[in-house]
Amino acid sequence: MGNYDVTIIGAGLAGLQCARLLGRKGLRVLLVDRKNTLDQKIHTTGIFVRRTLLDFDIPDDCLGPAIKHVTLYSPALRSMEFVSEHDEFRIGRMGQLYHRYLQQCLLAGVEWLPETSYLGYDSTNGKLTVRLGDDEVTTRYLIGADGARSRVARDLQLDQNREWIVGVESVYEGAVLDGPPRLLCFLDPELAPGYIAWIAHDGEEAHLGVGGYSANFDPIAALETFRSRVAHIIDLRNAKQIERRAGYIPVGGVLRNIANTHGLLLGDAAGAVSPLTAGGLDPCMRLSAFAAQVVGEYLSSGNPQALSAYSGELFRARFASRLWARRIAANLNQRQLIELGCAVLRFPLINRIARHVFFGRGSFPDVSQEVADRYSERLCPKS
Numbered sequence: 001m002g003n004y005d006v007t008i009i010g011a012g013l014a015g016l017q018c019a020r021l022l023g024r025k026g027l028r029v030l031l032v033d034r035k036n037t038l039d040q041k042i043h044t045t046g047i048f049v050r051r052t053l054l055d056f057d058i059p060d061d062c063l064g065p066a067i068k069h070v071t072l073y074s075p076a077l078r079s080m081e082f083v084s085e086h087d088e089f090r091i092g093r094m095g096q097l098y099h100r101y102l103q104q105c106l107l108a109g110v111e112w113l114p115e116t117s118y119l120g121y122d123s124t125n126g127k128l129t130v131r132l133g134d135d136e137v138t139t140r141y142l143i144g145a146d147g148a149r150s151r152v153a154r155d156l157q158l159d160q161n162r163e164w165i166v167g168v169e170s171v172y173e174g175a176v177l178d179g180p181p182r183l184l185c186f187l188d189p190e191l192a193p194g195y196i197a198w199i200a201h202d203g204e205e206a207h208l209g210v211g212g213y214s215a216n217f218d219p220i221a222a223l224e225t226f227r228s229r230v231a232h233i234i235d236l237r238n239a240k241q242i243e244r245r246a247g248y249i250p251v252g253g254v255l256r257n258i259a260n261t262h263g264l265l266l267g268d269a270a271g272a273v274s275p276l277t278a279g280g281l282d283p284c285m286r287l288s289a290f291a292a293q294v295v296g297e298y299l300s301s302g303n304p305q306a307l308s309a310y311s312g313e314l315f316r317a318r319f320a321s322r323l324w325a326r327r328i329a330a331n332l333n334q335r336q337l338i339e340l341g342c343a344v345l346r347f348p349l350i351n352r353i354a355r356h357v358f359f360g361r362g363s364f365p366d367v368s369q370e371v372a373d374r375y376s377e378r379l380c381p382k383s
């Protein structure tokens, strides 16, 4: 039975980011995933936004060419172009990136346990015994980075995601799309109820996907219909499908209660996804960095007050407008209304709002130590 300071369940972007940072602090970290290799069953398109690329060390060779162009299509396929003066997006080569971050974890002394499922944990005298497949380990702290339907969240009696959309996409090599690398977003309440259908093409890889509320559509059938509907836009005749990706995307906003003295949640498990754009990669990087700071402090001081700063309440306030926009998107199911909305986008003010959604620098909030300290002081005033 191994003995660790921190056991992290899930080696997606959130778990990997947190593991490498905690390993670098000299903590004994165990990283566990039920996958046997990290380039399997990827469930993200992998679009990184400019702010993430500027703020974090994502290796250049794990990213595709830069994208500046976005085309938005109405249900009747009327298009509208948005072009940024900056390189706004890059599509991650996610299998390669996960492997690179795993190498960095191993270099930092993290122990890696693949092909192992987390089954539960018990707590006695401040030590946690974690059941992993046929084995058990003891740990001082448990981190749930196990995705949108987190079992760790349930066991830790923390908040759990309640609202999802589902996304499914095919990844192609050899697809032909005229013009520069671009993202194409399609508003269509039948193909993608409450979200969008998309083509992300960076000149090397093309991702064709649909997302929406699962009660309102059949994602696989919608993807097939979408593929034939865009045959005049993207030529897939000589393209090779290299992957199929799918997954749940929590869109209810970051959860309120995401930490206690036994453990905490990261990434999708914490609901840390933009309710409007469904982007979760930037929150994975930022929230995991903050978690590594908080957990390091908690384990070295033993003071539970260090954890009080890791609260969804601190982030949620910043998501108010995006949560409103999600409510509107969830109920927008009439083609004519969306068509009208797209026409209105040609007005300068509305057009600026759309540009802001695509190219704005807003992302998951950074929490400075000062803000975190003020928050924990408010919750637990020093006597």
Ligand SMILES: Cc1cc2nc3c(=O)[nH]c(=O)nc-3n(C[C@H](O)[C@H](O)[C@H](O)COP(=O)(O)OP(=O)(O)OC[C@H]3O[C@@H](n4cnc5c(N)ncnc54)[C@H](O)[C@@H]3O)c2cc1C
Pocket: 009, 010, 011, 012, 013, 014, 015, 032, 033, 034, 035, 043, 044, 045, 046, 047, 048, 116, 117, 118, 119, 145, 146, 147, 148, 151, 166, 167, 168, 169, 209, 245, 246, 247, 248, 249, 266, 267, 268, 269, 272, 273, 278, 279, 280, 281, 282, 284
């Ligand atoms: C189709 C799709 C496209 C998307 N595209 C984008 C995009 O382009 N840009 C963007 O910013 N966001 C995107 N998102 C959202 C983003 O991908 C996620 O928010 C992000 O990948 C979540 O990372 P994570 O590490 O929290 O979880 P995950 O990547 O889900 O990792 C969880 C890990 O936990 C493991 N695990 C789960 N349960 C157990 C268990 N019991 N025992 C052991 N291991 C376990 C899983 O095997 C998995 O490896 C997309 C989501 C989907 C579904």
